Amino acid sequence: MLPVGPGPNAKMRAVARVHQVTDVDDPRVDDFRDLATADRRPDRPGGRGLVIAEGVVVVERLLASPYPVRALLGVRRRIDALDEQLAGVDVPAYAVEPDVMSAVVGFHLNRGVLAVADRAPATTAEDLIARSRRLAVLEGVGDHENLGALFRNAAALGIDGVLLGAGCADPLYRRSIRVSMGHVLRVPFATFDDWPGGLPLLAEHGFRTAALTPRATAAPLAEAGLDRGKVAVLLGSEGPGLAEDTISAADLPVRIPMSPEVDSLNVATAGAIVFHAMSGAR
């Protein structure tokens, strides 16, 4: 996507908010330092808890999200491309030369702009269930890229929210955000405190639950009627799949018919197929 051209007041606004940084050790850019080696579980105690967005499109989505943005860091051209989105947002943008940026971040970042935000207060699983119609429920999705891709597919295909069971990675880790193309900042998510003990919450709110599994006795997706009513689909990671207890806790096991020579699909790909079947969109 090409950057949107700046509006008529662009230059004045940009001048007002942008600070040039030339010193690699400037403490104002500490949030962006050594990202490749920074904590991989920023959500856990001891983690910095920061939300990092990379590239113009994802930074745009962060600016439009509920996460309070702390600052931007980027080359001048990329910051200028965000000028419209920065109007009325009271955050500093630190403009740097590409070599300073690489030295701060710890690697070459060809997207040219970053933003950092604090976490927002977590939504509870029950809150999210109460205001949704179509949900994805994930178990054991510990891979940041798969998790990000699931959020991207959920956003594209009309899923209202994502619930996280045991063993999932942090959706707000930098790589999840990037692979989701920033949609993890838009699709609400919540974590079950009790897993799989929290699943009955879904039935209490009128949801049918479908567990995706390759077992031959499961209903083929096309016959499962997931395009009707309030539906939550349970998805496990590619290798082990959903735990036996989790499948038992669901109303209906569902399968995607597959060639006998192939043992699995990527979890985000399988999710996309199911989300499309749930949408019933015409």
Add this chain to the structure above:
Amino acid sequence: MLPVGPGPNAKMRAVARVHQVTDVDDPRVDDFRDLATADRRPDRPGGRGLVIAEGVVVVERLLASPYPVRALLGVRRRIDALDEQLAGVDVPAYAVEPDVMSAVVGFHLNRGVLAVADRAPATTAEDLIARSRRLAVLEGVGDHENLGALFRNAAALGIDGVLLGAGCADPLYRRSIRVSMGHVLRVPFATFDDWPGGLPLLAEHGFRTAALTPRATAAPLAEAGLDRGKVAVLLGSEGPGLAEDTISAADLPVRIPMSPEVDSLNVATAGAIVFHAMSGAR
């Protein structure tokens, strides 16, 4: 996947076919040298034309494929894991220590085993069309990972073959093979000599052709009836999509209904959704 245990004659067979290599400069392993910098278009004139498989599972699929295997290179444990598959295959396996392997290949390869094969004679588009019922037709899929993922999804979801139009990467490039989990070695493919001028071949063989496009006037996938008869779906790359001429040459434009805030899906993901809709599998 855990390696299959060796059969009763395993030890004898393994001893007979495995050659220990200790010298990094041994010319017998030249096929495996400096893979990261080797030609990225091995299919083109001047390219070496070699097909490289990485890891036990993908090497198994190469051994079962029509591509004539030239040799294996790997650590002893991984070669032994392939013993059953190597029975009756007259190829040398070069066993090396991990540091020799890294020095030959040019990087650390944690899958521990490689195989190399020659290309097989190409299938013509018309041959492939004549013996298929469900086809994927790709245009402009220049990214090796997307191409590999498309082949993996095609294999899983019952697509009989893949036709390549203009602008596609080489399916037999190492990274495509890896991302496809070796399924590119199983799903037949062919290249159109004339693009999009060759598309009428599909109609001549009784195929309906559906072009995937986000345009609002296209038929929603669920209503397009792609689960009946001989169907070929045309898929373009994520950014530009299919060319206007290509969409016009198809019988029917089809869309995957998407949220208005999201502009696209990954091409392999979109392909998976369509392939599932084409399968009509119960």
